[in-house]
Amino acid sequence: MAAVATKSFWSAPDPDDPLSIALQPPPDESVEDRQARIRQQEDAARVSKEIDEEIALSKKAFERRKKAIKILLLGQAESGKSTTLKNFQLAFSPAHFQKERxxxxxxxxxxxxxxxxxxxxVLQEEYESSLQNSSASSIAKGKGVAGRSPSSPGVRFSTSPLTDxxxxxxxxxxxxxxxxxxxxxxxxxxxxxxxxxxxxxxxxxxxxxxxxxxxxxxxxxxxxxxxxxxxxxxxxxxxxxxxxxxxxxxxxxxxxxxxxxxxxxxxxxxxxxxxxxxxxxxxxxxxxxxxxxxxxxxxxxxxxxxxxxxDDIVRARVRTLGVEEHHFTMESGALPGTEWYIYDVGGSRSCRQHWIPYFDDVQAIIFLAPLAFNLVLEEDPKVNRLEDSITLWREVCTNTLLAKTTLILFLNKMDILQATLASGLRVTKYVPSYGDQPNDVPSVVKYFRDKFRGYHKRLSPKARPFYWHETSVIDTRSTAAILVGVREGILRAHLQSVNVI
Ligand SMILES: Nc1nc2c(ncn2[C@@H]2O[C@H](COP(=O)(O)OP(=O)(O)OP(=O)(O)O)[C@@H](O)[C@H]2O)c(=O)[nH]1
Ligand SMILES: [Mg+2]
Structure with missing residues (x-):
């Protein structure tokens, strides 16, 4: 009886196919065994269908990602990458920006x-240093007990202007x-x-x-x-x-x-x-x-x-560790509905090795370089910030994986450059090659922009246009105007590369 039922469920084995023979149920299979086997087969079929659906979904996502526009934000730590990303979201994907409020x-x-x-x-340091000073002066004056008030023994006095x-x-x-x-x-x-x-x-x-x-x-x-x-x-x-x-x-x-x-x-x-x-x-x-x-x-x-x-959100500071992928759909502009991926990387030295895997997959790089001629890296105070930016830029320009990538330079933190020069700091003190050129914003920008442009021209494996902007990315209004141009440029280059225009 059991054997008959099995036979009606299981098709006859192909005598030339060893797998089909191996998978045949035993001829004396009991009703319970048969039911268990059928349950197992149904479970296996369900799992297999789920896997197929997942593969189809990932294939779709892969295709979507292939067609999407991908931008990598590069630059040293605190150069303004994450702030630029927020500006992108605010300008072109406001609903998304709103969700993260x-x-x-x-x-x-x-x-x-x-x-x-x-x-x-700082206040604590002030207290401590004033107590030390008072101790030192007591010893110097031969009061015997360092830092103790002569009128109230046991009580240390402070020379600090800070009050109770x-x-x-x-x-x-x-x-x-x-x-x-x-x-x-x-x-x-x-x-x-x-x-x-x-x-x-x-x-x-x-x-x-x-x-x-x-x-x-x-x-x-x-x-x-x-x-x-x-x-x-x-x-x-x-x-x-x-x-x-x-x-x-x-x-x-x-x-x-x-x-x-x-x-x-x-x-x-x-x-x-x-x-x-x-x-x-x-x-x-x-x-x-x-x-x-x-x-x-x-x-x-x-x-x-x-x-x-x-403005608060754009000014908020969070240090990025690793690489963050941001996916969003353009809500407005020339091609609304276009999918964009923006990769925001951590810029400190220990994070930089994580950038490379993204190099062969992006159409454009926005490189943030503040003209911080007077500052040093937090992670290595021996290194001047601007010098570090130029070294990084040279590496990006030279990289053969990026030969076809559009490079867009943002000379960022222009507001800070303006304030620094207005405070009287002279560029030549930090960059002797600047010589006695005028210590004003246009001359300083021209000098360093020409340096970036020169490396871009000399080191790029193939000739490519040099795009650059003066930015203060905490200013959302002026940045939005710049980003509209950047977005259209990247879109045009992308469409050309896939022969749509
Ligand atoms: N004044 C001024 N501040 C800026 C400007 N751009 C960015 N900032 C500020 O600089 C700080 C660093 O900016 P982020 O965008 O976080 O820098 P990042 O490049 O993402 O830094 P990492 O994540 O550490 O690599 C933040 O406090 C920003 O508000 C600018 O143009 N002007
Ligand atoms: Mg960041």
Missing amino acids: AAWKTIIQLNLIRNVKRLLE NHRKIRMRLSALLPIEHELMSKLIPGGGTDTPGQPRDVCVRAGSGWKGILTALGTNTSTVSVQPVPQMPVKSAMKGSTNRPATGDTRNKDNPSAVLAACKDDITTLWEDQVVRAVLKRHNVRLQDMPGFFLNDAARVASLQYEPSD
């Missing part, structure tokens, strides 16, 4: 907290530090915040889904109830210090907005305080030059109702 809010809050942290560090009130604000603001730690550990699980030798920026690992994590975090924290923060019985001599979180209060650490709001007045008071400004100047610290500087916007960013503006 919640994630950026947390980054901006984190940027502000890091600004405050740096400010507190500064100290109290400092202590209250230290409530922000656990928030920073918490957010950073969510962004880079297992990664420390300020490991020695690590950059001071907020870092993210490419492909870690950090925007999703932060968006979820923003959504969750907005539903957390805001706990009233206890007031400290401190009579502030400084204007505006009214909301005071208790030092080390971590009850709200899952809700950065609440803690920041409680610290808002203290942050603005400290930042606007003239004594604090003088201390910063004496320590040679310009917080305004920190990437992701938001202290001037503290009253707004630290408020409970804070919603980031487009």
Whole structure:
């Protein structure tokens, strides 16, 4: 009976096909065995169909990607690559940009907290150095007990202009530090915040889904109830210090907005305080030059109702580690619906070996080169930033994998160049070959642009046009106008390369 049933299900084996013979069920197969075998065969058929569908999908994605326009953003760390990407999204894919707003809010809050942290560090250094100075002067004056006040034995005195009130604000603001730690550990699980030798920026690992994590975090924290923060019985001599979180209060650490709001007045008071400004100047610290500087916007960013503006998002600083792929569909322009992939890479030296796999797959490279003639690399302070940019540019121009790639140079951070030259810094002091040429923006730009152009011409394996723009990519309006031209140029070159025009 069982054998008859098996025979009707299973077709007769092909006597010339050993596999077909091997796969035949045994002639004495029981009903249960047969049912189990049929179930297995059905499962196998389902899995096989799923695999086929997946292959078809990946094939489609591969075809789509092949037809898409791919751009690689290159340049040293802090050159403005990620900022350029944000400008692209803002200009051509605003719906996508809008979706990421919640994630950026947390980054901006984190940027502000890091600004405050740096400010507190400088104040701490000031206290320590003033105590050391007072100790040294006591010894010099033969007071016997170094750094002790003669009138109150056992109490160390300080020569610092910072008052007791500064100290109290400092202590209250230290409530922000656990928030920073918490957010950073969510962004880079297992990664420390300020490991020695690590950059001071907020870092993210490419492909870690950090925007999703932060968006979820923003959504969750907005539903957390805001706990009233206890007031400290401190009579502030400084204007505006009214909301005071208790030092080390971590009850709200899952809700950065609440803690920041409680610290808002203290942050603005400290930042606007003239004594604090003088201390910063004496320590040679310009917080305004920190990437992701938001202290001037503290009253707004630290408020409970804070919603980031487009400009805030563009100015937010996140250090890229690895290579981030951004896929979006043009929502407007000459060919709406065109698919674009933009690869945003980490620019620090340890990240650069990850660039190469992308070289043979992109139509265009936007190379960001700030004319930072007076600055050095964070990862190697012996190397001048502009010299590093030129070395990188030469390598890109020479690379045979990139022989057919359109190279577009952005001489970025023009606003900073303008401010640097206006402050009286002379180019020739840092670049002796500049000689006695005029120390103004047009002459400096021409000098360095010609250098970039010369290497492009001499080192390119095949002749190709030299495209360049002067940019300040934190200025979204002027950047949008430049990007329209860049997009049309890349599109035209792409269509020519596939013989459409
Ligand atoms: N003033 C000024 N700041 C800029 C400009 N372009 C970028 N920045 C700022 O410079 C910092 C670094 O910019 P990013 O776009 O993050 O730099 P990046 O090249 O992506 O850096 P990595 O990810 O470390 O490789 C950010 O704080 C930006 O806001 C500019 O044209 N002018
Ligand atoms: Mg970046």
